[in-house]
Amino acid sequence: MAKKLWVERNKDGSWDAFSDEGAHLKFGHGKGQFNPGDLMKVALAACAALSSQMTVENSLGEGKGATITVEGDADHKANAYTAFREQVVVDARDAGIRGKDADKLKERVEKHIEKSCTVMHTYEQATPVSMDIKVLTK
Known part of the structure; x- marks a missing residue:
């Protein structure tokens, strides 16, 4: 359910x-x-955060996570977003990860987000929305 x-x-x-x-x-x-547009961006960032959490914690330690920022391009005439830009920053400085190990971590984070982020997958396709309006009366 x-x-x-x-x-x-x-x-x-x-x-x-x-x-x-x-x-x-x-x-x-x-x-x-x-506002609702902010919540769309929060949903995208949150999805990337949760999708990458296990990979980041396995590499950097429990409780560690990426910082994700999302910006959106708005078409005010159409009252819609036309694109989102997401940046995922993994601070691995304290873990001493460098060079090829940093490249491998980046690749694993990207794969996990691309595989698991339902919000990103939804935004990347046309997603129909149906609406049912009910007016309750006595």
């Missing part, structure tokens, strides 16, 4: 997202809040 997600509006104009597993995230258009 798929995880159930939903959003609810707050009195201050912000929104809360919930999952049936207990996750919670606040978002909106206010200062200090993620």
Whole structure:
């Protein structure tokens, strides 16, 4: 069964997202809040982070991870993103990894992200969205 997600509006104009597993995230258009476009970029970065986590920890130690940044090109007339640029930075300086070992780590991280990142795979293809609107009345 798929995880159930939903959003609810707050009195201050912000929104809360919930999952049936207990996750919670606040978002909106206010200062200090993620907007939906930001959340798309966060999803892409988070997917790369989780996809590469095991490889990075195996090489650098438990609790270590990559820093991932994502930028997007927006077409404001179409109200859509046309491209995302993702940068994955693995700080291996403290582990003493250099040269060919660094190249091998880079290759393993890339392979894991390319294999496992569902969000990236979804963004790379046209993904239909269906919508059902219900207006509840008495």
